[in-house]
Amino acid sequence: MDSSPKHQVISRELTTEILAGKFRPGTRLPSETQLVKRFGVSRPTISHALRALQDEGLIERRPGSGTYVSAGKEGHSAKRLGGLQIGMIVPNLRQTEIFESICGELASLARVHDFGFWWGAKASPVSEAKMTVQEAEDLCDRFIEQEVAGVFFVPFEHQADREASNRRIASKLRQAGIPVVLLDRDLGAFPARSPFDLIGVDNFSGGYQLAEHLIKLGLRRLAYVVKPLTASTVEARIAGARIAMQTHGLEVPRKFVHAGDPGDLKFVRSITQGRQYDALLCTSDHIAALLLQSLNRLGMKVPDDLRVVGFDDVRFANLLTVPLTTMEQPCRDIAVTAFHALRDRLADPTLPPRTVMLTPRLVVRESCGAYLHPPVK
Template identity: 40%
Template sequence: MNSSKLRHLQIYEKIRSLIQNGSYRAGDMLPTEAQLGVTFGASRPTIAKALNRLGHEKLVRRRAGFGTQVLAPGRSAVTAGLLIPELHQTEIFEPICASITETASIAGMRIIRPPELNLRQERRMLTESLADQFIAAKVQGVFFTPVEFIPDQEAFNVETINRLTSAGIRVVLIDRDVFPWPRQTPHDLIGIDNIEAGYVMGRHLLDNGCGKLAFVSAPDPAMTVQLRRLGCREALIQNGYRANSLTSVDFIPDQPEKTAQQLLTKKVDGVICANDATAAPLLRALLDLGVDIPGALQVVGFDDVKYASLLSVPLTSYRQPCDDIGKVATETMINRIKHPEAPTRRVTLAGQLIPRNSSAGRLPS
């Protein structure tokens, strides 16, 4: 999904939120396209796309020479909320949510997306606040990404889901489960197969001639990251290496040079990073130390959403199918609301290895 497409959806969602929360009332005139263009820093065609989408949903009426008037918002057949506390912090969630919004609009589902998230607000408080809003709005469904890196996160996430389901709200999980693998909640879940993703990246480095691999992640990483590490280890085992041959190295975000030094000390020749957000600063630190990438050390990551191709040495990454995740999640939500008794649906989608310069294979000697 390209940036201009994302932009008109963002503008549409913002204006729709202002209508839904009463900032614009039935009968009010919206600012002109030119004024909205200045407000959002967007072109008039982009503004027009956003307003046309609002018109299709009967939220506004557009008339040439008259302007755009707000109509009384009718209740859609299906309404769902996005409970994604990491929406503006983890790069995969913006395109996933954009895909959910677009797919839902086509299907007649109305998505309530918080217009602004207070990124300074503690994740627990933010999640509780959003859950309260969705319960008060009487939505039929909520797309939920369980909260990580808070005390008692498992109990908190279970409590959040119980609050929603007690209010009659159906829950579809995005990206990860509430429980550590292999335990599962009785709720639909859409994401990638992280073990398979880790295996693909580990096998890629082995096929490229690497023989000593390291997996770099934050201390006590998320379960999705632990599963990627498990997949990397499996790639080694299936290629004749011992189970303990994968070196694990902690990454401290504000000290990437320390991680780089550890990798050099351990004399690894292939590095799998937990995600691209980890790989980018580590790659820069390695280059600052004069490391030849990929000649002496090959580096790969996961996600491939924003900046993997923009680094000084373009990063090999495992691309998450964000658009497909959003589409399947929306279809799953619609089906869950229509058929609450249906068996739990857990969909793991395959991503794609995107090879770039950071892991160019070695020539045979």
């Protein structure tokens, strides 16, 4: 769940919509009364959000007339770095909440610093459909034709040829002289590193913290639930959990990682039969939510019969039937760090490749059983 103040959440969402082209330059925004109804907040909160947009130069407030999208910066050149355009390749933008948040922040930062921001072939978000590798390569070619200054790239996952595809896309941009900043994960398997800047969260630490939290609650038999062909970020989380168990003198089960569909009852039954585990760590909140549904259908109660934790802290994590213990990803900090990394790369292409891993935060809720018994010391 986004823990930011409500006015910041609203201003970010409106910023994303403006930059995406939903509200064109010179057009009028919905009235404050309409925004109050849409977001379910007070008028002062809406006014606060609009003031933030006005301070950024995104909107103009005209007394007696309304609020309008500013036209002054449309097509404005970036004085600091020569009127540059920035591109973005994010395969699952509309299916992954953290990427929506990160990319919305990046778009806002680009606008504030007078950079053009290209979501796709046009300066607007990609469609709702999942992007294919071919579509990503076509988009890469368009970015090269348009001579964009740099590209933010979230590598593909959950497909057999993901590493080869990721390297092909990144190499094509590099050969064209276009800097690439990777978001969230690297091109290949953990712990290998590619020659590109990488900005993300410290997944090893996140996996360690989650496992240690469960261990301190007195749980000894842990396992990880993943989807097949997952990303290197997940491998880092699993590695962190393994080290946490070993550090606390626990034996890591031979079958520690279970890859499959958490919505498949047969798969979930194979993990839970015989009560062989005390807790299951999931690679994302989405997987944890599907697992909770399957466990409920199998008649298992969380956290009484089994503990479950996720990763990401998406909006619905606190709204599930059993609120989810998870690791919060600092999306805004990731976006700010990635944006400055690209600006540094543009200013000095000779800089060595950098990896910046930001610290995730443990969010404790009911699914881990922390409120059933006092922690073990």
